[in-house]
Amino acid sequence: MVNTISKNFAANKRRLDAELMVDDNFDIINRNIDIGQRESCIYFIDGFAKDEILEKLMEFFSDLKKEDLDCTPEEFKNKLLPYGETDLVDKMDDVITRILSGVPCLLIDGYEKVLAIDCRTYPARSVEEPDKDKVMRGSRDGFVETLVSNTALIRRRIRNPSLIMQMMSVGSSSHTDIVVCYMKDRVDERLLNKVIDKIQSIKIDALTMNQESLAECIYRGSWLNPFPKFRYTERPDAASASVLEGKIVVVVDNSPSVMILPTTIFGIVEEADDYYFPPITGTYLRLSRIIINIIALVLTPTFALLMQHPDWIPKGLEFIKIKDTINIPIIIQFLILEFSIDGLRIASLNTPSMLSTPLSVVAALILGDFSVSSGWFNSEIMLYMAFVAIANYSQVSFELGYALKFMRLVILILTGLFSQWGFILGLVLTLLAVMFNRTISGYNYMYPLVPFNFRVLVRHLFRVTLPSSEKIR
Known part of the structure; x- marks a missing residue:
């Protein structure tokens, strides 16, 4: 089946309606509208779209004239569409994935591309302190199940252009969003490429158990050794501190905790309270x-x-x-x-x-x-x-x-x-x-004791500060 978008509005709409099973799903909405005397239809998931934004967009579309649409999709997106987070999609499979992810998509007659208007919102609980990872002093916020909220909590603490949030998708059915977060000028490039390659090479139907499913896909070694291969945290301050140390943080959608790579036995026993006191x-x-x-x-x-x-x-x-x-x-x-x-x-x-x-x-x-x-x-x-x-x-x-x-x-x-x-x-x-426990980084689990690194060992045992140039593995 052809995967491209054609200029035939009716054909595109029939295929989308069939692929999304609109008649069987009450929460998949296809709203037919008229934009500049052209047939158009906007698809979105009920409960995922911001009603106020959609209402404003509908008012704007109803005011457009016929001559306003005598332009390319790129010109319509850049000059006419009054919203910031927009994108053009030219593959039908990508359109379906966007819609099921909660992104409203606008189909216009005569356009060979679909306008993706990212005004989605997810049901989410409040940002509150984790029950397990509490501190006596310090920040009281914690990660939630919404990926964008979690990345925002990290971005709020690190206002540096070197902070990179690289998004990927895993699962042929679930299309679970995954973000790899790191500092461009501090991360170990070899480890970063290894992690990204492993995530991109995952062939799985769905990450049914979120992070645990991802961890088992990334680490293919023996799991007979009970000591953890990854460090997990529900605290944005701990994750941000790890990123600033040159480590990689993997954020998985629908999970209230993040994975920190690489890790050692000394890194796992560290807690936020160690740094909120003298x-x-x-x-x-x-x-x-x-x-x-x-x-x-x-x-x-x-x-x-x-x-x-x-x-x-x-x-x-x-x-x-x-x-x-x-x-x-x-x-x-x-x-x-x-x-x-x-x-x-x-x-x-x-x-x-x-x-x-x-x-x-x-x-x-x-x-x-x-x-x-x-x-x-x-x-x-x-x-x-x-x-x-x-x-x-x-x-x-x-x-x-x-x-x-x-x-x-x-x-x-x-x-x-x-x-x-x-x-x-x-x-x-x-x-x-x-x-002999090996993590994804390949370093010894007892580093900096084996191999011995006195300065880093002191950093892990005692609450002292290392020079910024010192790399923590």
């Missing part, structure tokens, strides 16, 4: 978060190992020994509680907000008190697992939290099976999982 406070917050996550990783396996070898307990710490009867092996208790915590987390997501507080109180009383008194769990086990559960929320990355959880389970199981040798093996496997 250097000494920001350094304390960052180091405490790192230490807490390391303790959460090894606390329960270390306790289990010490209970297998009580004589290894240092003098003065004998009080950590379990004095009550152990009815269920310690390793089994830890594993049951690990899965129970995830069960409670899933249940809390599906609990109506009005019931979450009373149900959480009931759950704490019943599950906490009676599980100990019934003999299923020992109180020491409950204490350490409570610390681990709370420590998981000390950093914002869900992916990193679950990665640490999976490695903690591996260490626990190996410790239960092979005692101290299993504990050492679990630690080695965790270290190898971090060291």
Whole structure:
């Protein structure tokens, strides 16, 4: 089928009506109008177009004379059409995609091009602080599901002509809009070309799960390694800071978070609060978060190992020994509680907000008190697992939290099976999982520790400022 627009208005309209199934879709509007005694029709999606703009355009079109249209489509667009965001489209497939994206398209008899008038608007929630990525001080805005709003939040913070917003489309059915955001004079050109090539080469029907679908298309390596390959954020200030550091931010339509490339383990543990406080406070917050996550990783396996070898307990710490009867092996208790915590987390997501507080109180009383008194769990086990559960929320990355959880389970199981040798093996496997995790950039996941770069390592561990010329990988 010919993909070009012809001068025959009736033929173009019949094809558009058939392709868009106008008679079957109540929300696809084709409004027949008369412009300068020429047959015309404007197509738009009900709910996506700004009614005030369309009304003004209709008034303008009704005032045009026959001689006004004795011009080319380019002249009509540049001299007559009183709107800023306009474009000429000469391919029928592009016209259909524009209409389904919410862009009103004007078809005029005698013109071989269609006028795309971008006066669309999308239903969107208010720009508010993310529930997960909150700060004690700083900006209270966050990304939403509308791509244009998200790019505007970044553009508002970086008023520099070197800031580039490059748009692409992925998905033969969904045609999901994707924006690659970067600083032209600071980005790694090799990595940028690699990312753009990967996105443009994606052959998929639809990005059904938005960013996760895109991430799995971009990264074709093994996903057995649980440590995150990308960094995600819902904060415009964090995304803007990353762009200024020379990193690439990928914004996906319908997603309230953005992807930051490249990333390392040190980059993932950083948070906005580190920079909204003085250097000494920001350094304390960052180091405490790192230490807490390391303790959460090894606390329960270390306790289990010490209970297998009580004589290894240092003098003065004998009080950590379990004095009550152990009815269920310690390793089994830890594993049951690990899965129970995830069960409670899933249940809390599906609990109506009005019931979450009373149900959480009931759950704490019943599950906490009676599980100990019934003999299923020992109180020491409950204490350490409570610390681990709370420590998981000390950093914002869900992916990193679950990665640490999976490695903690591996260490626990190996410790239960092979005692101290299993504990050492679990630690080695965790270290190898971090060291051999490769992201899309190809750099080592532990950079700047491996390969060692003292100045950049100091920047990641302590809240200090590097010279602007220093590149953060």
